[in-house]
Amino acid sequence: MSLQKKATVIASGVAGILVVIKLAVGLISGSVAVLASAMDSVLDIFVSMFNYFAIHNSEKPPSERFNYGLGKIEALAAVIEGTIITMSGLFIMYQAVKKIIHNEPIHYLGPSLIVMVISIILTAALVIFLEYVAKKTGNLVVKSDALHYKTDLLSNSAVVLSLLIVYFTKFYVIDGIFGIAIALYIIYSAYELIKEGVLILMDVALEDEKVEKIKEIIRSTPKVTDYHFLKTRKAGPFNFVDVHLVFNPEISLQEAHDIADEVERRIKEIDPDKRWEVTIHLDPVDDSINHEHKIVDGSDR
Template sequence: MTLQKRATIISSSVAVTLVVIKLIVGIISGSVAVLASAIDSGLDLAVSLFNLFAVSNAEKPADETFNYGRGKIEAIAAVVEGLVITLSGFFIFYEAIQKMLHQEPVTHLSASIVVMVISLVMTGALVLFLNHVANITQNMVIKSDALHYKTDLLSNGSILVSLVVIYFTDFYLIDAILGILIAIYIVYSAFELIQDGILVLLDASLDEDIVEKIKEVIENEPGVNDYHWLRTRKAGNDYFVDVHLVFTPEMSLLEAHRIADNVEAKIKTINPKADWLINIHLDPYDDSEVNVEESQKFANIEA
């Protein structure tokens, strides 16, 4: 079992435990913050199960149907998770407004505080673990899960603060106020998650610093006169690079191939954690203009 798959199973198990505890105490105490946190943990469970499905399928090798593998499933999972986080934020906001309007008291404060402390400890440990796995694997699903539970960590901390304040001051409005603030933060944090997933689905290029390093490798390689049509993208942990390298017409194919292998090997050192799929086209002269003309002719025929 891979590390990322193990991480999704652990996050699902933690979510199940937290849902049960928070739901029981939330119903008994009447705390909107605890109930909102229970709903959020339920969504965490659904998302973690979906992430397990996504990771399992993304790891499958390329086949006749999916020639480039299924790495983009991770991006789909990130978008779905971002949308779920956004919906949970709206729900918490709604519940907090209702709580503010009706001024319902919170009971069983001691039990609520205990359960939130337990939740805080478990979520904190899970975030540390997921961040560790994300740093090792560079997996988008795990990064999304880590961000998701990080928002939970802040949420749980805020809820704990509200319960303590109510316990000592009877200022019940703090429950609704913090609920609103938590909801705003959750929706805000989901935006970047959705954006990153969409960029991958739209085949956005690799980060600018990585692209610049690729260009530097090519430009500093002896024997390469020029290059064109450099294109990059990513899917999951797969980094795709396509480029045309220009050599002198007199150079043998064997020598040009050797130089291309050197370029490929150096590019892979830019991020050793990534799985690089590099396609290098060998040109005896700069044919970029000719290729553009041919592409335009083909486009006109298709139209």
């Protein structure tokens, strides 16, 4: 089992534990903040299960039906997870407004505080682990899971703070106010996640830094006189690069091919943890000048 798959399994297990303890105490105490946190953990279980499915499929090699692989499933999962996070934020906001309107009291504040502190410790450990996996693998699904649980960590901390204020002041409206603040933060956090997933689904180019490195590799390669039509995109664990290299017409096909192989090898070294699909077209002249739909990427001539 890959490291990213293990991450989703562990995340599901931790979410399951948190659901049981939060839901039990939330129902007994009547705290909207604790119940909202429990509801969020229920969603976490389903999201982590979906993430496992997404990672499992994105790791499959290209097939006859899907020639470029299924890497975009990760981006789709990120969009879905971001949408679910947004929905959970709206639900929390709804519950918080109800709490403020009815000024409902909270019971068993002591057990509620203990449960939320335990929840913070477990969630913090999980976030550290997921961020390690995301950094090591570059997996967007694990990255989105790490963000999800990071928002949980902050929201859980806010719940503890609200419970402490209620405990000492008996001002129950605070529970609802903190619930609204948590909801707004969750919705805001989901925006970047959805945005990143959508950009990948729309074939956004690789990061500027990587594109510049690709250009520098091409420019510094002997006997490559020019280049054009440089295009890049990413999908899950895959980075795609397409480019036309221009050679002197007198060069042999074998030599041009060997140079192109060397360019491809150097491009793949930019990020060895990714799977690179590099397609290089060999040109004896610059055929971009008469191309009606020439791609402009800043300086590709």
